Amino acid sequence: MEDLSITTPPGQATFPLGGGNPAHIREVQDALRESAQALTDSRSRFASMIGDYDAPQGHEKFRCVLAAELSTLFGRPIGAENIAITNGSQASFEILFNSLAGHFDDGSWREIALPIAPEYVGYNDMSRQSRSILRASPAQIDLLADQQFKYRIDTSAFSVNSASTGAVCLSRPTNPSGNVISDEELARVAGQCRDAGVPLIIDSAYGLPFPGMIYTEATPFWDENTILCLSLSKLGLPGVRTGIVVADTAVTQLIRNANAINGLAPARTGPELLLPLIERRQLSDLCERVIKPHYLAKQQRAIDTMLTAAHDLPVRIHKPDGAMFLWTWFEDLPGGTDELYRRGVAEGIITVPGRHFFQGLESSWQHARECLRINYAGEPDVVCEGIERLVNIARRQYRGAS
Numbered sequence: 356m357e358d359l360s361i362t363t364p365p366g367q368a369t370f371p372l373g374g375g376n377p378a379h380i381r382e383v384q385d386a387l388r389e390s391a392q393a394l395t396d397s398r399s400r401f402a403s404m405i406g407d408y409d410a411p412q413g414h415e416k417f418r419c420v421l422a423a424e425l426s427t428l429f430g431r432p433i434g435a436e437n438i439a440i441t442n443g444s445q446a447s448f449e450i451l452f453n454s455l456a457g458h459f460d461d462g463s464w465r466e467i468a469l470p471i472a473p474e475y476v477g478y479n480d481m482s483r484q485s486r487s488i489l490r491a492s493p494a495q496i497d498l499l500a501d502q503q504f505k506y507r508i509d510t511s512a513f514s515v516n517s518a519s520t521g522a523v524c525l526s527r528p529t530n531p532s533g534n535v536i537s538d539e540e541l542a543r544v545a546g547q548c549r550d551a552g553v554p555l556i557i558d559s560a561y562g563l564p565f566p567g568m569i570y571t572e573a574t575p576f577w578d579e580n581t582i583l584c585l586s587l588s589k590l591g592l593p594g595v596r597t598g599i600v601v602a603d604t605a606v607t608q609l610i611r612n613a614n615a616i617n618g619l620a621p622a623r624t625g626p627e628l629l630l631p632l633i634e635r636r637q638l639s640d641l642c643e644r645v646i647k648p649h650y651l652a653k654q655q656r657a658i659d660t661m662l663t664a665a666h667d668l669p670v671r672i673h674k675p676d677g678a679m680f681l682w683t684w685f686e687d688l689p690g691g692t693d694e695l696y697r698r699g700v701a702e703g704i705i706t707v708p709g710r711h712f713f714q715g716l717e718s719s720w721q722h723a724r725e726c727l728r729i730n731y732a733g734e735p736d737v738v739c740e741g742i743e744r745l746v747n748i749a750r751r752q753y754r755g756a757s
C-alpha cells in the first residue's frame with residue numbers, strides 16, 4: 356500500500372503509473388452526474404439517501420434489481436437475500452478473510468489459499484491475528500511470442516485441503532498481472548473447492564458484470580459455493596466506497612452482521628446512484644460501449660510504447676487480458692525492480708515493484724523481484740512518456756550504470 360502515499364522530488368515532472376485509480380471517463384461521469392441530479396431533484400429520494408440509515412445488508416431495492424440482473428447473467432436464481440452491500444470490496448475481504456481463516460475454537464488453523472501468485476496486494480496484512488493467513492502457489496509461466504508471457508495455475512502445486520483451507524481466493528481479471536484465468540482453470544478450481552467443502556472467493560473488481568474490463572473470452576461464473584465480490588470502484592466510483600458480495604445466505608448474513616457491528620449500515624450513495632442506470636440497462640451499455648474500448652485504446656498505446664522502447668532488452672509483458680495494468684518482467688535485471696522503482700521515483704516515475712504481489716509464498720522467487728506493475732489508466736501521453744523514461748532507466752540498470 357506504500358505507493359498510495361509516495362511523493363516525488365519537488366518541482367519535478369511526475370508520471371503517476373502506480374496506484375489503482377481508474378480513469379475519469381467523461382461519458383461515464385456524465386451518466387453518473389445525471390443520476391446524481393435526478394437524485395437531488397427528488398426531495399424524497401434525497402432526504403432518504405442522506406437522512407436514513409440503510410438496512411445492515413444494504414439497499415433493498417438495489418439488491419432486488421441487481422439480483423434479477425445476476426440471475427440472467429449466471430443462469431441461476433439469485434435473490435436479494437444472496438446480496439450484501441459493504442463500504443468497498445476491500446471491506447468485504449476483511450470480513451470474509453477473518454471469518455473464514457485464522458484460529459478456530461476447535462483448535463484448527465485455516466488459511467486463505469491463493470491459486471496463483473502474484474495476486475492483489477490488498478489481500479495482504481488483513482489478518483487480525485499475528486500470523487499471516489495467506490498461502491499462495493507460484494504461477495506457472497508460459498512464454499509467448501511478441502515479448503509476452505502468461506500465468507497459469509500450476510496444478511501440481513495448488514491443492515485444496517478441507518482441514519487447513521478456509522477459502523480459496525482469486526481475482527479475475529487479476530490485479531496486478533491483467534491475467535484472466537481460463538474457464539477450464541476456473542471450473543477445475545471450483546470443482547476442487549466444492550469437493551473439499553471450501554468456499555471459492557472470486558474477486559471481480561475489474562470483471563463481470565461491471566466494469567467488464569475483460570478483453571478475452573471468459574464466461575461469468577457463480578454457484579452456491581462461490582462468494583463473488585463486486586465493486587463500483589473501477590466503474591469510476593472509487594470515492595463512493597461500495598462493495599457487493601453475492602453468495603449463499605449464510606455468507607450474506609455474516610456480512611450483514613459485520614456491517615451492523617462495524618458501522619451500523621453500509622452507505623446508500625453508491626446503490627442510489629447506480630440503481631437507475633441498471634434499471635434503464637444503461638450500465639451494461641456503458642461497460643461494453645465506453646469503458647472497455649476506453650481501456651483497450653490506452654492499453655494498445657502502452658503496449659506499443661513498451662515494446663518499441665524495450666525491443667533490445669530482456670523485457671516481457673504479461674498478456675493483458677483484463678484490468679488496466681501492464682505487468683512487466685525485467686528478466687535478470689541487476690538489483691531487480693525494487694532498485695528500478697527507487698530510480699524511477701527519483702525521476703518522478705511512480706510504479707509498484709512486483710514483490711509486494713507475491714504474498715503467501717513459502718519460499719522466495721527471483722521472478723517476484725523482476726516484475727513491476729504499471730497502471731495505464733492515466734492520460735496516454737503521460738503514461739507513454741513515463742514508460743519510455745522508465746525503460747531508459749532500466750537500460751542503464753542492465754548496463755550497470757547508475
Ligand SMILES: Cc1ncc(COP(=O)(O)O)c(C=O)c1O
Pocket residue numbers: 375442443444445446475477526529530558560561585586587588593597598
Ligand atoms: C483486485 C482488486 N480487488 C479489490 C480491490 C478493492 O476495491 P474497492 O475497495 O475500491 O472496492 C481492488 C482495488 O484496487 C482491486 O484491485
